[in-house]
Amino acid sequence: MSASTIYDVARRAGVSISTVSLAFNNPVRVTQSTLDRILAAADELSYLPKTEAVTRARRGVGRIGVMAPFTSYPSFARRLNGILRATRDLPWEIVVYDQGSAAATSPTLSTIPLTRRLDGLVIMSLPVDPKVAHRLVEQKLPTVLVDLEHPSFSSVAIADAEGGRIVAEHLHARGHTRLGCVTERKKGQPATLPQEARLDTFRSTLAGFGTPLPDSRIRRVDYGVEPARRAAHELLDLPEAPTAIFAHDDLIAVGVLKAARERGLRVPDELAVVGFDDSDVAEPLGLTTVRQPLEESGTIAVQTLLDQLSDPDRSMRHIVLRLTLVERDTT
Known part of the structure; x- marks a missing residue:
């Protein structure tokens, strides 16, 4: 035929x-x-697209794809470093697919299984909708997810909910009773995103302390320093302005700190700020933040994928990595 x-x-x-x-x-x-x-x-x-027919005829192409919003979120470069270190001395080529946002579904996810360019795939923080999941399974493309979970795939998850609790407990211990949050806006995605899990437990933990976080002190913004700066000004203009703000990640926290400086607020005396990730900007800024095991998540993900490639019958693994608070000058 x-x-x-x-x-x-x-x-x-x-x-x-x-x-x-x-x-x-x-x-x-x-x-x-x-x-x-x-x-x-x-x-x-x-x-098979013509350019891929010869490649597909080979048993394996020696390539692992890594898909993530690399250029939008600095933390993903560190996760990629973990993958590259783990495969440095191995005969694998790492193919990087950059996507614009972790808050929206990527159309590239729909075509990856068909192109047949890969032996395996690592997807970081990009929501996998049911159609994409079905196609990945049907095309038998071994896949490992990072920072999200799906019953059909092995995964390396971050305890995002734990992060919200850690921040709430820290700010409560510092005596704050009026708190705010600046987080990234969700873009029509049905899946629960990491920032939502953090916010949910941040709110529930504060409620348990008797210091609820009302919707009026939450701002959901497009990702970036400038949207975060404007959102922080809105929060600080409220009649009962927050004395502490939890930012979705360290770059969002930079926008909050910029707004505080523009208003002449002393940090942390008049406004405390907590970020998330412990990215490269956190230490120079003296930013209190929640440290994610970023490089470790990449390393474990690719090791899990390589195990799956060497033994297709191996059971799926679901690994959850813990978080730690790094206290610095901003609280």
């Missing part, structure tokens, strides 16, 4: 050849319903 062609896929999906090509090479420009039809047709026909 002859191999299926792009013409067969187009005919099966009821679209033009150019639309099929666009779906594989630039899926964000194809409507979701059309993309679903094309990917389903390609699966049914076992279609």
Whole structure:
């Protein structure tokens, strides 16, 4: 039986050849319903893009894909360092896929299983919707998730909920009773994101202390220093302004500190600030933050994937890494 062609896929999906090509090479420009039809047709026909046919004929291509929002969040570079160190002396090529945001689904996730360029995949913090999960399983692409969990895949998770509790306890011990939070805005994603888990336990722990966090003292913003700065000014303009602010991560905390400086507030005497990650900016700023085991999460993820590749029958692993508070000048 002859191999299926792009013409067969187009005919099966009821679209033009150019639309099929666009779906594989630039899926964000194809409507979701059309993309679903094309990917389903390609699966049914076992279609391989021509440039990948020879590669697919090999038993293994020697490549591991790593997908994460690298350019948007500095912490992911450190997770990638953990992967690179673990594979430095091994015959694996690491292929990096950069995505814009951890708060929105990536269209590239839909096409990775079809391209057949990889022996395995590590996905960091990018929500995996049911359609993508089904395709990864159907295409038998070994996959390990980092900073999120799914029953179909091994995972390396961070105890994000624990992070919210740690910060709440620390600020309560410092005597703060009016607290605020600046976190990243969720972008139409049904999955529970790390920042939501942190905020939920931050609020519940504060409520247990009798110092509830009302919605009026929470700001959800696009990721970046400037949106965080504006949000901090809004919180500090409230009649009962917070005396401490918990930031979704260290870069958001930079925006909060900038707003405090613009208002002439003394940190931590008049405003305490806590970040998350313990990124490279935290120590120079004297920022109190929650340290994530970033490099360790990358190392464990790729080791888990390599174990899975060497023994496909190996049971899935679900690993949870703990967090620690790093106290510095801002509290």
